[in-house]
Amino acid sequence: MKVMERVxxxxxxxxxxxxxxxxxxxxxxxGHWANFFLHIYPVKMRRKEMTFRYTWFLGVASVVLxxxxxxxxxxxxxxxxxxxxxxxxxxxxxxxxxxxxxYMRNVHRWSAHLMVLVVAAxxxxxxxxxxxxSPKEFNWVIGVILLVLTLLLSxxxxxxxxxxxxxxxxxxxxxxxxFVPLLGETIKGILIGGDTVGSATLLRFYVLHVAVLPTAVVxxxxxHLWRWRKDAMLDTGADDE
Amino acid sequence: xxxxxERREFLKKGWMAGAGLIGVAGIWTTWxxxxxxxxxxxxxxxxxxxxxxVPQDGVVAVPxxxxxxxxxxxxxxxxxxxCPHLGCRVPWCESSGQFECPCHGSIFNRxxxxxxxxxxxxxxxxxxxxxxxxVIVNTGEPEEGEPxxxxxxxxxxxxxxxxxxxxx
Amino acid sequence: MxxxxxxxxxxxxxxxVVPGTPPGGERKxxxxxxxxxxxxxxxxxxxxxxxxxxxxxxxxxxxxxxPLREIANPMDTxxxxxxxxxxxxxxxLLAHFHPMVxxxxxxxxxxxxxxxxxxxxxxPRLSPRFRKVAVATFTVFMVVxxxxxxIGFMFRxxxxxxxxxxxDWYGEL
Numbered sequence: 368m369k370v371m372e373r374v375x376x377x378x379x380x381x382x383x384x385x386x387x388x389x390x391x392x393x394x395x396x397x398g399h400w401a402n403f404f405l406h407i408y409p410v411k412m413r414r415k416e417m418t419f420r421y422t423w424f425l426g427v428a429s430v431v432l433x434x435x436x437x438x439x440x441x442x443x444x445x446x447x448x449x450x451x452x453x454x455x456x457x458x459x460x461x462x463x464x465x466x467x468x469x470y471m472r473n474v475h476r477w478s479a480h481l482m483v484l485v486v487a488a489x490x491x492x493x494x495x496x497x498x499x500x501s502p503k504e505f506n507w508v509i510g511v512i513l514l515v516l517t518l519l520l521s522x523x524x525x526x527x528x529x530x531x532x533x534x535x536x537x538x539x540x541x542x543x544x545x546f547v548p549l550l551g552e553t554i555k556g557i558l559i560g561g562d563t564v565g566s567a568t569l570l571r572f573y574v575l576h577v578a579v580l581p582t583a584v585v586x587x588x589x590x591h592l593w594r595w596r597k598d599a600m601l602d603t604g605a606d607d608e
Numbered sequence: 609x610x611x612x613x614e615r616r617e618f619l620k621k622g623w624m625a626g627a628g629l630i631g632v633a634g635i636w637t638t639w640x641x642x643x644x645x646x647x648x649x650x651x652x653x654x655x656x657x658x659x660x661x662v663p664q665d666g667v668v669a670v671p672x673x674x675x676x677x678x679x680x681x682x683x684x685x686x687x688x689x690x691c692p693h694l695g696c697r698v699p700w701c702e703s704s705g706q707f708e709c710p711c712h713g714s715i716f717n718r719x720x721x722x723x724x725x726x727x728x729x730x731x732x733x734x735x736x737x738x739x740x741x742x743v744i745v746n747t748g749e750p751e752e753g754e755p756x757x758x759x760x761x762x763x764x765x766x767x768x769x770x771x772x773x774x775x776x
Numbered sequence: 777m778x779x780x781x782x783x784x785x786x787x788x789x790x791x792x793v794v795p796g797t798p799p800g801g802e803r804k805x806x807x808x809x810x811x812x813x814x815x816x817x818x819x820x821x822x823x824x825x826x827x828x829x830x831x832x833x834x835x836x837x838x839x840x841x842x843p844l845r846e847i848a849n850p851m852d853t854x855x856x857x858x859x860x861x862x863x864x865x866x867x868x869l870l871a872h873f874h875p876m877v878x879x880x881x882x883x884x885x886x887x888x889x890x891x892x893x894x895x896x897x898x899x900p901r902l903s904p905r906f907r908k909v910a911v912a913t914f915t916v917f918m919v920v921x922x923x924x925x926x927i928g929f930m931f932r933x934x935x936x937x938x939x940x941x942x943x944d945w946y947g948e949l
Contacts, residue, residue, distance in 0.1 A: 399813075405814075408815075409814055410813065410814060411812060413809050413811055414807065414808050414811075414817070431826045451848070455848070458844055469842075473836070474833060474837040476842035476949075483862050491914075495904060497901070497904075500902070501900065511887065518862060521860065522863075528844055529847065530844050530846060530848055533848060534850070536859050539696065539867075543875060543880070557639075557642045560645065561645060563674075567645060600811065697852065710855030712871040726871050728875065771935075
C-alpha cells in the first residue's frame with residue numbers, strides 16, 4: 368500500500384494518474400474521471416442499483432463471457448484454416464495435438480452457449496425492472512441488436528468445425544432465409560455464396576465470425592455502456608413497494 | 609451577397625452528391641462481390657447412368673446430379689434430393705416406398721409429390737434426356753414440385769412400416 | 777479508504793480516521809437511494825461477479841468436451857437434424873407451419889416487437905404492480921418460447937417424432 372502511494376506520488380506517477388491524492392472523496396472522484404478504464408463507469412451510483420437483487424449482474428456476466436470468447440477465439444484462430452479441406456482436420460488437430468487445444472475449444476463453446484443464455488436473461492431482467500422506459504428506450508433497442516448479433520455470432524461459429532452438426536444446421540438456416548418474400552433466393556445466395564453450403568459459405572461465415580460481427584458487438588457494447596453510465600442515477604425509487 | 613449564397617448552396621449540393629455517389633458505389637460493389645459464384649459440375653447437364661439401370665419400383669441415387677432417378681410408366685424421372693421445406697437431403701425409405709425427410713418429417717411419394725408434413729410443395733424435378741441409352745440430367749433448370757394438397761398422379765400408397773423409428 | 781460515511785464490510789463497520797471530518801457517528805441505516813462511490817462499492821461486486829462467471833466457464837470446460845461429429849457429408853442428412861438449442865423453438869414451429877410463417881414472419885415479428893416495446897409501452901411506472909398488461913404479455917411470450925425451445929431441444933427424435941428425453945436423448949449443444 369505504502370509503495371503504491373509512493374509510486375503514485377512520484378513525478379512519473381503523477382504524469383500517469385494525474386490525480387494522485389486519495390484523501391477526500393473529491394480526490395477520488397477526480398482519480399476516477401482521469402482513468403480510462405473506469406470512465407465507462409459513473410463516479411457515483413445509488414446503493415440500490417449496485418445490489419445483486421437489482422441487476423443479478425447479468426450485464427457484467429455478458430461482457431465477461433464476451434471477453435472469454437475473444438481470448439479463447441484468438442487462441443483457436445492460430446490453428447484453424449477456413450476451408451472444407453482442412454477445417455475438420457484442424458479441429459481434430461486442436462483437440463489432440465495443440466497444447467490446451469481441447470480445453471480452449473471447450474471454453475469457447477460453453478462461453479458461447481452461456482452468453483446466449485445470459486444475454487437473454489439480461490433482457491428479461493431489464494424488462495421486469497422496467498429499465499427500458501423513457502429516456503432509456505434507445506439503449507433497449509441497442510440491447511435488442513446486441514442480442515441478435517450474439518445469436519448470429521453463435522450461429523456463424525457453429526459452421527466452422529465443418530462437421531455434420533454444423534453443415535446441416537446451416538443448410539436448414541440458409542433455407543429459411545430462402546422463404547423471405549421476393550428477396551429470399553438473393554439473400555440465401557449472398558449468405559451461402561453458391562447453390563449449397565460449401566467452401567464459399569465457410570469463408571463467409573468465418574469472416575463474419577472473427578471480424579465483422581465482433582467489431583459490431585464491441586462498438587455497440589461501448590455505446591450501450593456509455594448510455595448506461597449517463598442514465599445511472601435515474602431510478603429514484605418512487606415506485607418501489 | 610447572393611453569389612455567396614449560391615456558391616455555398618452549390619458546394620453543399622456538391623459534397624452531398626459526392627458522398628452519395630461513393631455510398632452507392634460502395635453498396636453496389638459489395639453487393640456484386642457477394643453474389644454467389646458458379647459451382648463446377650452441378651448446375652449444368654450431368655451424365656449419369658444407363659437407362660436400363662433405373663428401377664421401376666424404387667429409386668437410385670445419382671450424387672453428381674444431387675438427384676434420384678426412378679422410372680414411372682416407362683419414363684425416367686429425376687427428382688431433386690433436396691427437401692423443398694428446408695434443404696435437408698431426403699433419403700428414400702425402402703420399407704415404406706416413400707421419401708421421408710429426417711428434418712421435419714415431410715413425406716413424398718416416389719415421384720416426389722408432397723404427401724404429408726410441413727413442406728409447402730413437392731420435390732423439384734429436373735428435365736431428363738436419354739442419349740445413347742445414357743440418362744442426362746439437366747440440373748440447371750429445376751421445375752418446382754406441385755404445392756402441398758395437389759392430388760398425387762401415381763397410385764402408390766405407403767407399402768410398409770416407415771423408416772422413422774421414434775415417430776408415432 | 778475514506779468515505780464520508782462509515783464503510784461497511786460484512787455487516788461490520790470499519791472505522792478509520794478521516795482528515796477533516798469527525799470520526800464516524802452512530803450506526804446509520806443504509807439508505808438505498810443514497811449515491812455512493814462506484815469504486816469500491818460497485819467495482820468490487822463486479823469483480824466478484826466476473827470471477828464467478830469465469831469459474832463456471834472454466835469448470836464447465838474442464839468436465840464437458842465440446843461435441844464434434846463426423847466430417848460434413850452433403851450426401852447424408854443426420855436423423856434427427858437438430859438446430860442449435862437457441863433455434864430449437866423456431867425449428868419446432870417450422871415442423872407445424874409454412875416456412876414463410878415460422879421461418880420469416882415469426883422471427884421478424886419478434887425482433888420488431890422487441891425493438892418497438894419501449895415506444896409502445898409509454899407507462900412510466902416501474903413496479904410490476906402497475907404494469908400488469910406489459911408484464912403479462914411478456915411473460916406469456918417468454919413461457920411459450922421456453923416451452924417450444926425445450927420441446928424442440930429434448931422431446932424430438934428421428935423424423936422430428938416425439939420422444940421422451942429419459943428414454944432417448946437427441947439434444948445437441
